[in-house]
Amino acid sequence: xxxxxxxxxxxxxxxxxxxxxxxxxxxxxxxxxxxxxxxxxxxxxxxxxxxxxxxxxxxxxxxxxxxxxxxxxxxxxxxxxxxxxxxxxxxxxxxxxxxxxxxxxxxxxxxxxxxxxxxxxxxxxxxxxxxxxxxxxxxxxxxxxxxxxxxxxxxxxxxxxxxx
Numbered sequence: 001x002x003x004x005x006x007x008x009x010x011x012x013x014x015x016x017x018x019x020x021x022x023x024x025x026x027x028x029x030x031x032x033x034x035x036x037x038x039x040x041x042x043x044x045x046x047x048x049x050x051x052x053x054x055x056x057x058x059x060x061x062x063x064x065x066x067x068x069x070x071x072x073x074x075x076x077x078x079x080x081x082x083x084x085x086x087x088x089x090x091x092x093x094x095x096x097x098x099x100x101x102x103x104x105x106x107x108x109x110x111x112x113x114x115x116x117x118x119x120x121x122x123x124x125x126x127x128x129x130x131x132x133x134x135x136x137x138x139x140x141x142x143x144x145x146x147x148x149x150x151x152x153x154x155x156x157x158x159x160x161x162x163x164x
Contacts, residue, residue: 010034029066029075030099033163042162056080063089073098075157086162090145092118092153097146105163107139116153119146129155139163 003021007014012031019025027035036042056079063076066088073096078087090098090111102121111120112134120127123141137143139159147153 006035006038009038026065029073032066053080078156084161086159088157088159090155090157092145092147092155094147094150094152097144099144102142102144104140104142107159107161107163108136109139109143110134110136110158111145112156114154114156116147116151117149118153118155119148120144121146 001009003017004014007017010017010031011034016025016027016031020027020031058078060076063078066075066077074091075088078089079085092098102124111129113129113131115131117128117130120129120135120143122135122137122143127135129135145155
């Protein structure tokens with residue numbers, strides 16, 4: 001598949017893919033999801049390097065980093081490239097969100113707030129969450145997370161199975 005064919009299939013520009021390929025920019029999580037869909041792959045397989053180990057230790061500063069659409073939200077991937085579970089550590093500054101619009105995928109999702117507070121919008125209903133609170137739901141419901149507080153927020157996000 002040519003770069004232009006891949007760009008057309010994923011709905012992104014060939015210039016963006018070229019910049020990613022040359023290491024001049026990092027793809028957003030949204031772009032990675034689009035590419036995974038084109039390849040018919042789980043998101044986690046794009047980061048996998050062979051079979052995952054039976055035991056995986058994740059250390060700060062050594063984790064793969066992902067960013068959301070437009071680079072707003074930053075994630076660290078805590079789990080290895082497996083196909084059954086993905087756990088991310090998300091950070092959002094005030095005013096940031098995981099996506100501009102709610103979206104859905106066939107998974108179960110659980111988010112727990114570990115710093116600050118955030119809002120989960122699920123199926124058109126807003127849930128205000130503070131430190132220690134979690135929300136678990138069927139990810140086929142349109143959803144997104146956002147930080148409308150005045151302070152940074154951090155959360156752990158578990159998705160099973162991982163979504164492309």
